[in-house]
Amino acid sequence: MDFPGQANAETFSYQAGKLSSMQDPSGMTNFIYQAGKIELIDKTMDGFGAGVYYMYDFTTTGDLLGMDYPSSTEVRYTRDGSGRISGITIDGTPFLDNITYQPFGPMKSAAGQGSFTLQRTFDQRNQVSRIQ
16 A cells, blocks of 8 residues: 555554554554454544444355445355355345356356346357357
């Protein structure tokens, strides 16, 4: 990060080899881990006093299950048998579902709220050649 007029303005702290906190001119950020995965990011901005929290939930296999934002918005992910995201809900309302993938990689299609659909076509090098 670059803060004009403040060279080397960031301070980083580590515990058990993981970033545990960061201080910069905007305030302090603390990182809390559970079973080696980030569970909570707590950001306190100087001049505001109150902290801003980002919560993370993981499955037992370590895949990201969801995030809770400071606005109280909850984003949750459902996964297919291969562990890829197959659906996304926001505050319990489906946002994207029926997400499908190319055999060895990127998302191929998805359906969203209302009549939204996404279809991607790929060339022989597995690069997107068309989006509709």
